[in-house]
Amino acid sequence: MGGGGGSDVKNAVWMRALIMAGIILGVAVVSYVGLGVVVANMKHHTWEEEEIHYDEVKATWQAEVDAGNISSADETNAFYEAKEAAHHHEIEAHLSYLTYRVAGLAVLFVGIIFAAFLSISGILNSSQADEHHDDHHGHDEHEHHGSASPIIFSFGCLLFLLGFPDFADGLHGLMMGSTKGTIGDLAVSMMGLTIVTVGIANWWREDLPFVGYGEQLATSDPFAGQHIRKAGIWVFLMSEVMVFATFFSSYLRMRTEWCTKWAFDDGKCTLDPGENLAMTASDYLRPGGAAGTGDFWTMLPGAVNTFALIISSYTIVLALKIAKSHDYKAPSGFLGSLMPTKKAAIRNYLIITLALGTMFIVLKLVEWSHLIAEGFTIGTEQGSIFYVATGAHGVHVFAGLLVMLYMIFKADTVEWSEENAQGIEYFGLYWHFVDLAWVVIFPAFYLY
Amino acid sequence: MGEHKLYWGKDIYFWNFIVLMIFTLFEVGAVFFEEIPGTDIPVSLTAVWGILIIVGIVKGFGIGAFFMHLWDDPRIYLRVALLPTVFVLLMLWGIGLSNPEGVTGLPGWCTPNWDSLVTER
Numbered sequence: 001m002g003g004g005g006g007s008d009v010k011n012a013v014w015m016r017a018l019i020m021a022g023i024i025l026g027v028a029v030v031s032y033v034g035l036g037v038v039v040a041n042m043k044h045h046t047w048e049e050e051e052i053h054y055d056e057v058k059a060t061w062q063a064e065v066d067a068g069n070i071s072s073a074d075e076t077n078a079f080y081e082a083k084e085a086a087h088h089h090e091i092e093a094h095l096s097y098l099t100y101r102v103a104g105l106a107v108l109f110v111g112i113i114f115a116a117f118l119s120i121s122g123i124l125n126s127s128q129a130d131e132h133h134d135d136h137h138g139h140d141e142h143e144h145h146g147s148a149s150p151i152i153f154s155f156g157c158l159l160f161l162l163g164f165p166d167f168a169d170g171l172h173g174l175m176m177g178s179t180k181g182t183i184g185d186l187a188v189s190m191m192g193l194t195i196v197t198v199g200i201a202n203w204w205r206e207d208l209p210f211v212g213y214g215e216q217l218a219t220s221d222p223f224a225g226q227h228i229r230k231a232g233i234w235v236f237l238m239s240e241v242m243v244f245a246t247f248f249s250s251y252l253r254m255r256t257e258w259c260t261k262w263a264f265d266d267g268k269c270t271l272d273p274g275e276n277l278a279m280t281a282s283d284y285l286r287p288g289g290a291a292g293t294g295d296f297w298t299m300l301p302g303a304v305n306t307f308a309l310i311i312s313s314y315t316i317v318l319a320l321k322i323a324k325s326h327d328y329k330a331p332s333g334f335l336g337s338l339m340p341t342k343k344a345a346i347r348n349y350l351i352i353t354l355a356l357g358t359m360f361i362v363l364k365l366v367e368w369s370h371l372i373a374e375g376f377t378i379g380t381e382q383g384s385i386f387y388v389a390t391g392a393h394g395v396h397v398f399a400g401l402l403v404m405l406y407m408i409f410k411a412d413t414v415e416w417s418e419e420n421a422q423g424i425e426y427f428g429l430y431w432h433f434v435d436l437a438w439v440v441i442f443p444a445f446y447l448y
Numbered sequence: 449m450g451e452h453k454l455y456w457g458k459d460i461y462f463w464n465f466i467v468l469m470i471f472t473l474f475e476v477g478a479v480f481f482e483e484i485p486g487t488d489i490p491v492s493l494t495a496v497w498g499i500l501i502i503v504g505i506v507k508g509f510g511i512g513a514f515f516m517h518l519w520d521d522p523r524i525y526l527r528v529a530l531l532p533t534v535f536v537l538l539m540l541w542g543i544g545l546s547n548p549e550g551v552t553g554l555p556g557w558c559t560p561n562w563d564s565l566v567t568e569r
Contacts, residue, residue: 222524234528241532249539253546262493288482296480303476310472313515314465321461425517432515439507443500447479 017122021115028111036104043097050093054086102369106362121201149203156195163188233426247389261290281386301363302446309435312356316428319349323421347411354404464514475503
């Protein structure tokens with residue numbers, strides 16, 4: 001696979017991938033030790049103290065009930081109020097511990113994947129001889145830029161999904177301490193993941209030297225004259241719209257039959273004796289929600305994530321704008337010291353986008369851990385559609401982050417220019433789509 | 449590309465970003481407050497629905513038109529982007545029809561006139 005015309009990328013350049021992987025892994029380990037171990041252990045200690053305090057206050061309340069001084073149904077006496085306050089503090093301490101523990105683990109997990117992705121692709125590419133391309137093909141718009149990588153990648157995905165039910169069973173068995181039949185359970189999916197990795201590494205090898213010459217144009221309607229890759233990404237995005245529309249329509253269909261607090265208060269449904277209100281995620285997160293757990297802080301991760309995605313959409317637009325600019329002028333002040341050159345500006349805007357996307361994943365996992373701790377699990381109808389829809393969106397964000405790693409690497413080595421800026425543009429379309437999907441998911445699942 | 453036209457010294461991307469941020473604040477605020485701040489007027493379910501849908505449309509337009517360049521790009525991309533809308537609308541219609549409320553509870557404009565399809569002998 002020629003990968004189109006391009007500049008020569010020396011194998012030594014691939015060492016930068018290993019250096020970047022090392023930096024990312026280092027940051028992840030330090031973050032994990034700081035958040036997930038040191039702070040989390042302090043929070044765990046506080047949680048244990050609150051648990052002991054709650055047990056003591058509860059025992060005191062129980063003793064008063066047993067002595068007949070107060071009624072167990074009386075919720076106005078000081079003993080009951082002290083017990084409830086202690087219970088509230090215990091829950092708060094548990095959630096606080098979960099926040100740091102999950103955040104630390106999430107950063108470590110994401111960092112390991114990022115580092116593995118960078119280093120595996122780097123090593124695979126280093127094992128090949130340098131290819132010498134003629135960098136001056138002329139601007140032939142019809143030069144071949146075909147690749148087998150998407151087919152390899154798709155085949156890997158197929159195998160991974162085929163084996164996924166067994167894979168999930170195998171992972172569950174491993175977590176439960178059983179190793180019986182684990183290899184067989186994991187085999188098909190692991191083979192799929194290996195092929196996916198090979199496909200990505202090959203894709204990377206082909207595209208890295210690509211400096212923009214040879215962008216293939218469509219020759220027939222309805223895309224005649226348009227760049228084939230751009231048409232392709234739009235068609236891909238529209239298939240993604242259907243994926244998310246399926247989740248959304250499932251949610252709407254189920255939601256019309258749920259008797260939620262909002263529907264109940266509006267007189268849209270009634271409850272039979274013994275029947276409870278249907279609890280959605282927003283009932284746990286939103287102030288005034290039926291679960292009674294929602295306040296400013298439970299809303300915060302979702303709201304911050306919404307702003308993070310919008311800001312990241314803007315930063316990738318800025319990276320594209322600079323890549324397409326003829327004459328880059330460094331801004332004045334602090335921003336100028338961060339972005340002194342065109343190369344640094346593009347790379348750093350992409351790094352900011354990566355950091356915001358990573359924060360999105362970490363906050364989402366923290367939020368999930370809180371919801372699960374409060375009893376909103378995937379075992380309910382409401383939990384099932386919530387975790388599947390927001391999880392699918394999270395997977396899209398994560399896949400985008402892996403591509404972003406490559407974009408940053410290319411920004412640091414081959415560099416983005418007016419000639420090859422369409423790479424940022426096409427990836428930007430995907431990233432904006434992920435933002436757009438969140439525009440629908442956030443109000444539907446978190447606010448309503 | 450929208451960076452060539454400047455409005456008050458900034459390009460369209462910047463202003464689009466500002467509008468998206470403001471509308472997101474509005475969206476979160478609509479749900480965060482149970483009453484309109486400074487009044488005793490409760491924020492009803494219908495009001496929340498309305499605000500979320502309007503904000504969603506504005507944000508969707510801002511991202512699609514300017515960040516995804518549909519405003520300036522050849523119209524074929526807009527047509528491609530609108531194609532799934534047909535299927536999504538069909539899906540929503542299907543939800544209405546498959547809902548127990550679909551027979552009697554939904555407005556007539558979203559259900560077909562089944563009576564006209566009855567075979568008369």
